[in-house]
Amino acid sequence: MRIAHLSDLQIGTWTGSPILAFANKRAWGALHWFVRRRWRQREAWLEPLFADLRAQKPDHVVITGDLTNFSLRSELDHAARVVDAMGFDGRTLTVVPGNHDEYVGGTRDGFVRAFAPYLSGDRSPAGRYPFVRVRGEVALIGLCSALPVPFGQSGGRLGAGQLQRLEEILGSPSMRRKFRVVALHHPPVRHRGNEARQLADRAELRGVLERGGCELVLHGHEHRDTLAWLAGPRAPIPSFGAGSATDSSRHRDRNARYNVYEIVRGRLVGATIRAYDRVTGGFEKSGTQRILLPTTQ
Secondary structure, eight states: OEEEEEOOOOBOOOTTOOGGGSOSHHHHHHHHIIIIITTTBOGGGHHHHHHHHHHHOOSEEEEESOOBSSOOHHHHHHHHHHHHTTSOOTTTEEEEOOGGGGOSTTOHHHHHHHHHHHHOOSSSOTTOSSEEEEETTEEEEEOOOOOOOOTTOOOBOOOHHHHHHHHHHHHSHHHHTSEEEEEOSSOSSOOSSOGGGSBTTHHHHHHHHHHHOOSEEEEOSSSSOEEEEEOOSSSOEEEEEOOOTTBOOSSTTTSSEEEEEEEETTEEEEEEEEEEETTTTEEEEOGGGOBOOOTTO
């Protein structure tokens, strides 16, 4: 099975949104975006990305959050149309929310409404986390780490209830026979930055994974390629972070990218980064950033 992993698309639109008229987090966030981030996220690069993605013929696609900038209704609707146009349906595409998708309070229902086909579990409605989607030998488990936080912060939290349900899912006999992929937005370890941008209960999440086990963790949030190894009950668990799918940075290790993972007979045998090439205008395998998995896995 081939799984493609995208994150942090941050698709924006200002249509019908007098955002700067409000003295709240969105207004400050918009000012920050115009000054520092406006030229860093290029939605135009999604067209060649999606073309390359379809050429890779993944069996499933996972998007680990931050599909929007400010979780505006107009952004959610626009981002949903963009995702619908990728060419994958609810059977072959899974989405989880990021902190920008619940930028302020009262926006969670809007995200669920916009991306319901990609959020529902096999036996649960969209908006209930964790949700489980079994696709052949693979079980995809989606978590929500998004919550509204004050301006200047971007952290997340899963909460005791979600962690307890996750432990029950991972420990069930039927799940233990699957290749279990846990997807969330915030990384389960601290990679960079201060505590205000971290997953507050990441230690508790790692404890659940150490006891219950899984075979792969996917996340976003860092806008960089990351790989960490988490303790598992039988073997280390690889935790991959995908860089932003729309980042236009000229740094070779930051420009728009996504990952492809290869699963063969219940084992992760390889993971490749595909990054935007400014010369060709397309996405290529980044030979300098081929991810080689240790033999212990």
